[in-house]
Amino acid sequence: MSNRHDDNNGLLDEDPALDYILHQEMGQEESPKGKIGCLGMAFIVLLPIGYGLLHFIVICPLTALF
16 A cells, blocks of 8 residues: 555545535535625715715804804
């Protein structure tokens, strides 16, 4: 029996089809869940900026008049 590590390149046995199926299933389990997406990220970033602009351009000048 050989002690070389490259004798068995498969995950479980020498069947490459089984290795491919296992590789695909492991990749599906590692995929991230709950992606926020581009629109959600833009909303999170632009909402505070929009509020700041509204506050300093509209609300502050209106309250300074009184």
